[in-house]
Amino acid sequence: MSEKNIEELAGEITQREWKMFHSTQNIGGQASCQNDWETFEIMRKSQWETCNKAVLESYLTDLIKAESAGYNILTEKYARMMEYTMPEEYSKIKDKLPKISEKKQELAEKILEVYLQWRQEVNRNYPKISNAGRPLEKENDTAEVTSVETYYRGELLTYSEKTLELYYSYILECVRDNKNLVYENLMNTVKMYGYSSLEDAEEKL
Numbered sequence: 508m509s510e511k512n513i514e515e516l517a518g519e520i521t522q523r524e525w526k527m528f529h530s531t532q533n534i535g536g537q538a539s540c541q542n543d544w545e546t547f548e549i550m551r552k553s554q555w556e557t558c559n560k561a562v563l564e565s566y567l568t569d570l571i572k573a574e575s576a577g578y579n580i581l582t583e584k585y586a587r588m589m590e591y592t593m594p595e596e597y598s599k600i601k602d603k604l605p606k607i608s609e610k611k612q613e614l615a616e617k618i619l620e621v622y623l624q625w626r627q628e629v630n631r632n633y634p635k636i637s638n639a640g641r642p643l644e645k646e647n648d649t650a651e652v653t654s655v656e657t658y659y660r661g662e663l664l665t666y667s668e669k670t671l672e673l674y675y676s677y678i679l680e681c682v683r684d685n686k687n688l689v690y691e692n693l694m695n696t697v698k699m700y701g702y703s704s705l706e707d708a709e710e711k712l
Contacts, residue, residue: 512560513556513558513559513560513563514556516555516560516563516564516567517551517552517555517556517558517563518552519567520551520555520563520566520567520570521547521548521551521552521555523567523570523571523574524547524551524570524580524581525544525547525548525551527570527573527579527580527581527582528547528581530579531579531581531582531585549696549699549700550696552695552699553692553693553695553696553699554692554695556695557688557691557692557695558674558677559677561673561677562670562673562674562677565667565669565670565673566666566667566670568667568670569665569666569667569670580665581665583604583605583664583665584661584662584664584665585661586600586604586661587604587660587661587664587665588653588657588658588660588661590657591645591648591653591654591657592648592649592650592652592653592657593650607664608668610668611664611668611671612664614663614668614671614672614675615660615663615664615666615671616660617675617678618663618671618674618675618678619656619659619660619663621678621682622659622678622688622689623643623644623655623656625687625688625689625690626643626655626689627643628687628689628690629687629689629690629693630643633693633705633708633709634709635709635712636693636697636705636708636709636712639712640655641653641654641655641658642654642655643655643656644656645657645660690705693705
């Protein structure tokens with residue numbers, strides 16, 4: 508695994524996530540996005556290619572362990588979002604989800620705090636691009652719309668404690684280097700959609 512570069516690791520993670528995403532059972536049946544590989548690949552690879560190898564290798568191990576156990580991490584991710592988007596439905600399933608340790612919860616919230624600050628900065632600089640995506644905070648959650656905060660919290664809580672520790676360490680390193688991972692993620696995304704830069708995408712949207 509360690510011989511793979513970031514792009515290869517991001518690609519393998521995206522492929523494995525897709526299999527889980529495609530087979531996730533939703534209330535009301537399968538959503539149309541679960542058959543849209545092209546969009547899924549762009550959105551997930553854009554994110555994973557902003558990480559370092561240690562984080563990617565650890566999360567890939569999480570996915571492989573889950574697959575071996577017949578467990579769907581992506582199903583858990585969307586179930587956790589329901590705490591804020593569909594609280595009544597969530598109350599019926601919450602006891603079936605893995606217990607979250609205090610340490611894991613704390614790490615996820617620390618990462619989320621920095622991530623949301625980065626996102627606010629990007630929203631100010633690129634309002635058109637930002638308005639085309641999710642609302643920022645959980646106060647805007649509905650059964651139909653999931654905020655960035657709720658989506659990302661749901662995702663972080665599916666990572667192993669080891670992956671969260673490595674990711675938080677990497678986040679702090681990025682803060683010290685004045686590096687905004689949300690900016691880098693969005694830049695990857697617009698380039699995959701054929702724009703030359705964020706400025707180009709902002710102007711043409």
